[in-house]
Amino acid sequence: MPSSFYLDASALGKRYVPERGTAEMLHLFGRVTPDRFAVLTIGLLEVISIMVRRRNVGTMTPIQFTAGLNQLEIEMFNSPAVDRVEATNLLAVRSVPFIEPYSINSTDAMALCSALDLAARLRASRSDLVMVSSDQRLLRAAKAEGLTTFDPETQSTTDLDALI
Numbered sequence: 178m179p180s181s182f183y184l185d186a187s188a189l190g191k192r193y194v195p196e197r198g199t200a201e202m203l204h205l206f207g208r209v210t211p212d213r214f215a216v217l218t219i220g221l222l223e224v225i226s227i228m229v230r231r232r233n234v235g236t237m238t239p240i241q242f243t244a245g246l247n248q249l250e251i252e253m254f255n256s257p258a259v260d261r262v263e264a265t266n267l268l269a270v271r272s273v274p275f276i277e278p279y280s281i282n283s284t285d286a287m288a289l290c291s292a293l294d295l296a297a298r299l300r301a302s303r304s305d306l307v308m309v310s311s312d313q314r315l316l317r318a319a320k321a322e323g324l325t326t327f328d329p330e331t332q333s334t335t336d337l338d339a340l341i
Contacts, residue, residue: 180325180340181299183258183292185285185310186223188329189216189253192273193224193245194231198311199331201337205232205309205329208341211258215295215306217288221253262291279318289318296324307340 182205191198192206228245229239237245253259262268264287272286281289289308296306308319311330319326327340 179209179213180305180307181215181295182209182309182327183215183288183295183309184220184314185288185308185312186220187311187315188255188327189220189334190224190227191311191329192252193249194228195241198242201327201329201332201334204334205337205341206252206263208338211252211256212260214253214258215260215262215292216253217262217264217284217291219284221249221261222250223284224253247323262295262296275318279314279321281312281314281318284317285312285318289315289322292319292324293322 188198188202191232225246228237228242232239232242253261268287268291269283272283272290272305275281275286275289279289292306292308299306305325307325307327308316309327309329310316310319311328316326316328325340327337
């Protein structure tokens with residue numbers, strides 16, 4: 178079975194904000210159906226924050242901002258196929274043990290914990306999960322926990338195709 182992809186905000190933002198790694202994220206979205214994407218809901222808010230910062234400093238025009246926000250809403254917030262993982266109190270508590278050993282922030286710890294849960298379910302059905310991120314600490318933690326990873330800033334579409 179094909180892999181699913183857990184999209185961290187640092188990578189997902191590249192889908193909506195042109196920067197290093199955007200081509201790889203566009204490639205991913207062009208090759209993978211929404212039912213193979215998972216994202217932490219609070220990560221979607223991080224993507225909006227990234228877009229607001231870029232608009233405020235002038236590296237994203239108001240038209241680009243509005244278009245990106247609309248596309249994010251359609252693809253991630255409104256798509257019934259995307260697996261949106263809620264940042265619940267239980268997930269927060271279960272994520273605490275990942276913060277200190279990997280020196281990651283709370284949101285990254287919740288993303289890692291929920292990605293590990295999803296990977297376990299997928300592996301039981303003979304599939305796998307790829308953590309997609311440009312956050313080096315999160316990538317190191319995910320690798321240490323046995324997840325396959327992809328960094329759109331440092332890896333190529335050829336590398337991505339091997340995972341799809």
